[in-house]
Amino acid sequence: MSDFKNELEQEVVFINDIILRYLPEETGLDKKIRESMNYSVNAGGKRVRPMLMLEVYKLCGGNDCQVVYPFMAALECIHSYSLVHDDLPAMDNDDYRRGRLTTHKVFGEDFGILAGDGLLNLAYEIMAEALVSGEGDIETKAKAMEVIARKAGIKGMVGGQAVDVELTGRTLSEEQLDFIFRLKTGALIEAAFLAGAYLAGCDDETADKLCRAASLIGFAFQIRDDILDVTSSLEELGKPVFSDEKNNKTTYVTLYGMEKAEADVESMSDEALDIIKSVGKNEFLEELVLNLIHRNK
Amino acid sequence: MSDFKNELEQEVVFINDIILRYLPEETGLDKKIRESMNYSVNAGGKRVRPMLMLEVYKLCGGNDCQVVYPFMAALECIHSYSLVHDDLPAMDNDDYRRGRLTTHKVFGEDFGILAGDGLLNLAYEIMAEALVSGEGDIETKAKAMEVIARKAGIKGMVGGQAVDVELTGRTLSEEQLDFIFRLKTGALIEAAFLAGAYLAGCDDETADKLCRAASLIGFAFQIRDDILDVTSSLEELGKPVFSDEKNNKTTYVTLYGMEKAEADVESMSDEALDIIKSVGKNEFLEELVLNLIHRNK
Numbered sequence: 001m002s003d004f005k006n007e008l009e010q011e012v013v014f015i016n017d018i019i020l021r022y023l024p025e026e027t028g029l030d031k032k033i034r035e036s037m038n039y040s041v042n043a044g045g046k047r048v049r050p051m052l053m054l055e056v057y058k059l060c061g062g063n064d065c066q067v068v069y070p071f072m073a074a075l076e077c078i079h080s081y082s083l084v085h086d087d088l089p090a091m092d093n094d095d096y097r098r099g100r101l102t103t104h105k106v107f108g109e110d111f112g113i114l115a116g117d118g119l120l121n122l123a124y125e126i127m128a129e130a131l132v133s134g135e136g137d138i139e140t141k142a143k144a145m146e147v148i149a150r151k152a153g154i155k156g157m158v159g160g161q162a163v164d165v166e167l168t169g170r171t172l173s174e175e176q177l178d179f180i181f182r183l184k185t186g187a188l189i190e191a192a193f194l195a196g197a198y199l200a201g202c203d204d205e206t207a208d209k210l211c212r213a214a215s216l217i218g219f220a221f222q223i224r225d226d227i228l229d230v231t232s233s234l235e236e237l238g239k240p241v242f243s244d245e246k247n248n249k250t251t252y253v254t255l256y257g258m259e260k261a262e263a264d265v266e267s268m269s270d271e272a273l274d275i276i277k278s279v280g281k282n283e284f285l286e287e288l289v290l291n292l293i294h295r296n297k
Numbered sequence: 298m299s300d301f302k303n304e305l306e307q308e309v310v311f312i313n314d315i316i317l318r319y320l321p322e323e324t325g326l327d328k329k330i331r332e333s334m335n336y337s338v339n340a341g342g343k344r345v346r347p348m349l350m351l352e353v354y355k356l357c358g359g360n361d362c363q364v365v366y367p368f369m370a371a372l373e374c375i376h377s378y379s380l381v382h383d384d385l386p387a388m389d390n391d392d393y394r395r396g397r398l399t400t401h402k403v404f405g406e407d408f409g410i411l412a413g414d415g416l417l418n419l420a421y422e423i424m425a426e427a428l429v430s431g432e433g434d435i436e437t438k439a440k441a442m443e444v445i446a447r448k449a450g451i452k453g454m455v456g457g458q459a460v461d462v463e464l465t466g467r468t469l470s471e472e473q474l475d476f477i478f479r480l481k482t483g484a485l486i487e488a489a490f491l492a493g494a495y496l497a498g499c500d501d502e503t504a505d506k507l508c509r510a511a512s513l514i515g516f517a518f519q520i521r522d523d524i525l526d527v528t529s530s531l532e533e534l535g536k537p538v539f540s541d542e543k544n545n546k547t548t549y550v551t552l553y554g555m556e557k558a559e560a561d562v563e564s565m566s567d568e569a570l571d572i573i574k575s576v577g578k579n580e581f582l583e584e585l586v587l588n589l590i591h592r593n594k
Contacts, residue, residue: 024451029476033451033459085414089387090406109387110462113410114455117382117417121450124421128443131428138435146425153418154321154330158411162330165407179326 004287011284015047015054015072022073022126036107036115037122041080044098048292049075053192055285056210059276062200070130071144071195074123078152079188081119082161088112091165124149136199144195151191160184172250181252186218206279213275220268220293223261226251228296230258269293301584308581312344312351312369319370319423333404333412334419338377341395345589346372346489352582353493353507356573367427368441368492371420375449376485378416379458385409388462421446433496441492448488457481469547478549483515503576510572517565517590520558523548525593527555566590 023041024034050072057068087094087102088109095105104112127145131138150156160183167176193214197207230253253261273286320338321331347369354365384391384399385406392402401409424442428435447453457480464473490511494504527550550558570583 029473030451030456030460030480032463033456037451081414085410088410090385090410111459113382113385113387114459114462117378117413118451118455118459120414120417121446121455125443125446125450128439128446131439132436132443138439139429142425142428142435142439146422146429149418149422149425153422154327154334154415158415158418159327159330162408162411162415163327165411166329176326183327 004284004291007284008288008291011051012047015050015076016042018069019047019050019073019076022070022077022122024122032107032111033114033118036103036111037118039106040084040103040115040119041077043080043083043100045076045080047076049079049188049192051288052189052214052285053196055282055288056193056196057200059280059282059285060197060200060202060206060210061280062196064135067134067136067141068196068199070126070134071141071148071199074126074145075148075188075192075195077119077123077126078148078157081116081123082157084112084116084119086161120152123152140198140201144198147194147198148191151187151194156183156187156191160187169248170250171248172255174255177250177252177255181219181222182215185222186215189218189221190214209275210279213272216268216272216275217289217293220265220272223252223265223268224293224295226253227258227261227265229253232296265293301581301588304581305585305588308348309344312347312373313339315366316344316347316370316373319367319374319419321419329404329408330411330415333400333408334415336403337381337400337412337416338374340377340380340397342373342377344373346376346485348585349486349511349582350489350493352579352585353490354497356577356579356582357494357497357499357503357507358577359493359497361432364431364433364438365493365496367423367431368438368445368496371423371442372445372485372489372492374416374420374423375445375454378413378420379454381409381413381416383458417449420449437495437498441495444491444495445488448484448491453480453484453488457484466545467547468545469552471552474547474549474552478516478519479512482519483512486515486518487511506572507576510569513565513569513572514586514590517562517569520549520562520565521590521592523550524555524558524562526550529593562590 019041023038026034026038028034053072053075054065054068057065062068083097084103086092087097088104094102096102102112103115107115127141127148131141131145134141152158154162160180163176164180164184172180190211193210194207197210202210229251252264256264269290272289276282276286276289316338320335323331323335325331350369350372351362351365354362359365380394381400383389384394385401391399393399399409400412404412424438424445428438428442431438449455451459457477460473461477461481469477487508490507491504494507499507526548553561566587569586573579573583573586
């Protein structure tokens with residue numbers, strides 16, 4: 001195993017441990033909602049968003065990582081809730097995620113809805129608690145929370161998700177695909193970068209540059225997803241392939257062709273890395289970004 | 298019309314106007330999610346929670362009401378989202394609320410889920426924005442946000458809702474009914490009182506007393522609901538009556554009998570009002586509380 005893969009595995013374990021501290025105990029009359037929330041978060045995610053936040057914090061010279069932990073946990077709760085609700089019968093109607101039954105399949109559809117609600121709210125409980133009692137400057141923490149909230153809402157993830165759902169099965173225009181790509185996945189990556197930067201005390205100009213890098217990474221990540229849908233085998237990906245084609249879905253590949261898709265991933269990746277390098281030195285973050293964009297599953 | 302009824306109507310109009318300022322514009326590619334969120338909030342609610350927050354703020358000597366507005370709007374967004382999700386087919390499966398089609402009946406089940414998510418998140422966007430840019434002391438505002446977040450989550454409304462859903466159709470113990478009453482409705486009333494008190498600069502002892510009053514009011518409100526289910530006519534209530542009995546639902550009345558139910562409402566109401574009067578003078582708040590508890594629909 002390469003040094004990076006090894007380091008990545010350790011970092012996932014480290015971040016899982018952080019997130020765990022913020023999850024509810026599975027006790028009391030309301031044990032089931034707590035179990036369903038924890039089940040959703042502990043579904044073996046790659047912890048990409050909290051990891052990016054932590055590494056951007058380090059990139060920007062932050063040296064008291066404890067300040068970032070609640071925001072990392074919160075962002076992962078938001079990501080998890082979005083998956084739980086996305087899997088519901090009225091949405092994507094998925095029975096499995098990462099080879100494991102989805103939350104509503106295990107706990108019932110009502111608890112799929114409630115677990116998502118509980119997780120979304122928990123994200124803000126964690127951040128609010130960090131504001132009133134945690135370490136660090138409250139103005140800075142409020143700024144981090146504000147950007148996470150904004151990027152998670154209709155001007156961000158929920159907005160992208162809504163347009164994606166509304167237009168499912170229809171042919172998308174370039175503008176529509178761009179909107180969905182930027183908001184549905186891109187917004188939370190931007191939130192990770194901006195929160196990490198703010199918490200490290202970055203000036204706004206640097207934070208804006210990093211937001212641009214995040215936006216490119218999120219976009220390239222999505223294009224890559226569309227490329228993989230065409231090129232991957234079921235075995236590699238763990239889910240049915242050619243699903244986009246089967247569903248008559250407009251993707252970056254159907255819209256622009258494979259050649260441009262590959263080329264755009266490369267140029268976005270290059271620009272994002274140039275920005276990161278211009279801000280500071282964090283080789284793990286650089287490798288992580290490359291790994292995300294050039295993944296083959 | 299009595300002076301109070303007149304004042305109440307005006308206050309609802311006033312609060313509707315405040316809430317409206319914080320709702321999203323219905324434009325852009327994601328117009329539908331914005332419409333569905335606004336539809337849910339503008340469903341003719343009585344604005345009880347924001348009204349209580351504002352009046353408790355005044356009771357505690359607060360004199361810059363603008364500071365409270367974002368928190369009022371946020372609390373109403375949280376209340377609205379909970380109704381939208383509660384009405385979903387996998388939950389209560391209600392087609393109508395206040396004589397109007399529920400959100401998912403108008404916009405589809407997927408948008409019922411997304412509108413709720415959007416509103417819950419919007420609540421925190423509004424509060425986070427108020428923290429980073431609004432008037433007032435940031436520590437105080439963070440404290441108000443923290444209590445709202447805590448009371449809206451699994452230690453509050455979501456927890457109560459989850460237990461209510463889980464035990465639907467079963468006979469409840471006294472402990473279970475108590476848990477549901479305290480959390481499902483009580484928690485947001487407590488949040489209204491505590492946020493209003495904190496924002497006015499109350500000391501913790503007074504805030505705790507007011508939280509006790511809120512808890513009693515929320516509990517009495519729920520008992521009253523159970524009493525009304527037995528005594529009301531369809532015409533008065535605008536929804537089917539005896540629904541509890543029909544659904545074999547354990548209520549305060551089935552558990553303790555009508556006489557104790559009526560007596561407990563009275564004693565809780567008295568104690569809550571005594572607490573309020575001990576803190577300060579706000580006759581409108583006193584009448585509002587009486588009106589909530591002694592309503593006949």
